[in-house]
Amino acid sequence: MAGILDSVNQRTQLVGENRLELLLFKLNGRQRFGINVFKVREVMPCPRLTLLPKQDSFIKGVAHIRGQTISVIDLSLSTGGRAIEQTAESYIIIAEYNRSVQGFLVAGVERIVTLSWADVMPPPEGAGKSSYLTAVTEIDGQMVSILDVEKILNEISPVSTEVSEDIIDVSIGENLGDKLVMIADDSTVARNQVRRALEPLGINMVLAKNGRDALEQLLAIEATCENCITEKVALMISDIEMPEMDGYTLTAEVKGNDRMSKMPIILHTSLSGVFNNAMVEKVGAEDFIPKFHPDELATAVKKWLKIED
Known part of the structure; x- marks a missing residue:
């Protein structure tokens, strides 16, 4: 898994052609999920995690990786599933969203697939407002869910939308x-x-x-x-x-x-x-x-x- 993202920089020609690459992973169970490779810095076996006082229940702990302290979010628990208990047998996906770096704890990582955005559909209308899906696609005859990571992060640490007084102008x-x-x-x-x-x-x-x-x-x-x-x-x-x-x-x-x-x-x-x-x-x-x-x-x-x- 260490070299799974070594060639990310060679893939940038996909951008602008309505194509993307997904890193496939699993939480608890057989359901597959995907995250855009361009948001991923690194994938590694879950290191030893340090617990913090009064940390959010969705935060499994923090990891010290390459001189940086990174919060590790249990991606299953934060989307309404069961907590991932066997961290020693799990992986973390280190990704950058909204100018910050997070680690996502997942049960297993599979492979990278290339597909067209035209083959990626919005979630079913019946999914409702509480759904954590931002899109779905089909790979090898199975549905793959793409999670709304921005929603997950906003629930853990809400983003301020307030504009400074000196910028406001009706x-x-x-x-x-x-x-x-x-x-x-x-x-x-x-x-x-x-x-x-x-x-x-x-x-x-x-x-x-x-x-x-x-x-x-x-x-x-x-x-x-x-x-x-x-x-x-x-x-x-x-x-x-x-x-x-x-x-x-x-x-x-x-x-x-x-x-x-x-x-x-x-x-x-x-x-x-x-x-x-x-x-x-x-x-x-x-x-x-x-x-x-x-x-x-x-x-x-x-x-x-x-x-x-």
């Missing part, structure tokens, strides 16, 4: 009038975080659950009048990882459409890696903001709406 929305800002993200938690961060600016927003949904909404708006889309939608903020159509592909589709190409796009994602800036330039997005800092996001929105402080 006149921004007044100047925009009826123009909209579109938010595309497959995580309900992430969509709501962005929405709450921008509400103090007085902006009207429309939400999309993935890239395909966002594109379909934009095309429907554009169809209501001739060459009017940028007069109706002033800006789009899009996640990168989304089922059916990722943010890079969505951006390329918008920028490749003469009627929509002038719409500013901010890519807003928990993905980490040096490839991001290159991919932002390649697909033509105006900006890239790592999740999640409300002041940075609000400042970028004001910038691309060409509204000065």
Whole structure:
């Protein structure tokens, strides 16, 4: 398992082609789960864990790895399952989300698979708001669940969505009038975080659950009048990882459409890696903001709406 991610940097050509690589793993039971390889730093057998006083019940302990102290989250327990008891026989997936590094305790790690985002579907409608799924796909005839890690992390350590007083300005929305800002993200938690961060600016927003949904909404708006889309939608903020159509592909589709190409796009994602800036330039997005800092996001929105402080 030590070398499972050695060639991650050679895989960046997949990004922007609506493709991804999933690291498959199991919790308690036979159900398979997946996590995007680009969010994974390392996979290793679970080291000895240190317990902390009054730690969250979902935190199994902390591990000291390569000079860094990392909290290890029991991924089964945090999603409503049974706790993983045999830590000595388990693994931790060290991943980076929202500018911080976490360890996820899993029962077993299988392999990396390559697939298209077009083959990754939103969770079933009956899953409900309490579901921890952000997407599902099928591999080897079995369903693989992709967890909404942002929701899990937010329940353990809620992210602040408050914007600093010196950035708040409701006149921004007044100047925009009826123009909209579109938010595309497959995580309900992430969509709501962005929405709450921008509400103090007085902006009207429309939400999309993935890239395909966002594109379909934009095309429907554009169809209501001739060459009017940028007069109706002033800006789009899009996640990168989304089922059916990722943010890079969505951006390329918008920028490749003469009627929509002038719409500013901010890519807003928990993905980490040096490839991001290159991919932002390649697909033509105006900006890239790592999740999640409300002041940075609000400042970028004001910038691309060409509204000065």
